[in-house]
Amino acid sequence: NAGVMQNPRHLVRRRGQEARLRCSPMKGHSHVYWYRQLPEEGLKFMVYLQKENIIDESGMPKERFSAEFPKEGPSILRIQQVVRGDSAAYFCASSARQGSEQYFGPGTRLTVT
Amino acid sequence: GQQVMQIPQYQHVQEGEDFTTYCNSSTTLSNIQWYKQRPGGHPVFLIQLVKSGEVKKQKRLTFQFGEAKKNSSLHITATQTTDVGTYFCAGLGGANNLFFGTGTRLTVIP
Numbered sequence: 001n002a003g004v005m006q007n008p009r010h011l012v013r014r015r016g017q018e019a020r021l022r023c024s025p026m027k028g029h030s031h032v033y034w035y036r037q038l039p040e041e042g043l044k045f046m047v048y049l050q051k052e053n054i055i056d057e058s059g060m061p062k063e064r065f066s067a068e069f070p071k072e073g074p075s076i077l078r079i080q081q082v083v084r085g086d087s088a089a090y091f092c093a094s095s096a097r098q099g100s101e102q103y104f105g106p107g108t109r110l111t112v113t
Numbered sequence: 114g115q116q117v118m119q120i121p122q123y124q125h126v127q128e129g130e131d132f133t134t135y136c137n138s139s140t141t142l143s144n145i146q147w148y149k150q151r152p153g154g155h156p157v158f159l160i161q162l163v164k165s166g167e168v169k170k171q172k173r174l175t176f177q178f179g180e181a182k183k184n185s186s187l188h189i190t191a192t193q194t195t196d197v198g199t200y201f202c203a204g205l206g207g208a209n210n211l212f213f214g215t216g217t218r219l220t221v222i223p
Contacts, residue, residue: 035213042216043156043201056210091155099209101146104155 002027004094004105005074012111019079019086021108025094032075033093033102034067043091049075055098082112117204119214127222132192134217136185136202143205145178145185150216151198192221 005024034046045059049069069075093102144163148156162178175188202214
């Protein structure tokens, strides 16, 4: 019974490159959430998606960041033209229903050099 | 907007001492969830409280949901080194969105 999977676990990008983070939710879960966590800080909500729909993107920066959850395949968080300030751990979580407990993936640690 | 605050931000305790973290919301919550994140790890769901005044126990952990459903607490009795980590509360608001608290980082000194 695989949990939430994220890849890559570590990603190094130079300033200006694109970062693409993937998340496969738990089997049977159709609700996906993305969070950002800076070192020594809490979880910052970014976006909430259901299959093919963005439900809430109130935590997403207006520029350079986008997310999708296609009918087939994993959810993708895309960061274009990365800057040093984008360095953080990005966690994906999934749930069976909106508002129910969330199961987190191991995270992707993004480092921008 | 909705906010969920936790205090304290940091807590150092001697092994064997008790520990409590408090969670306060600016608005009434449908439910409250608690998560634990070990250093270098990812948040792991611990428990959910739904009813006003509800109290739940998991071994040495006691979770409480306030009567007004705007605050909650997590109490650990006789801490152990395995309790080290950051404890987050998360409140479910009116729009069915989960708002995570700021977290309390617990250090247990052996």
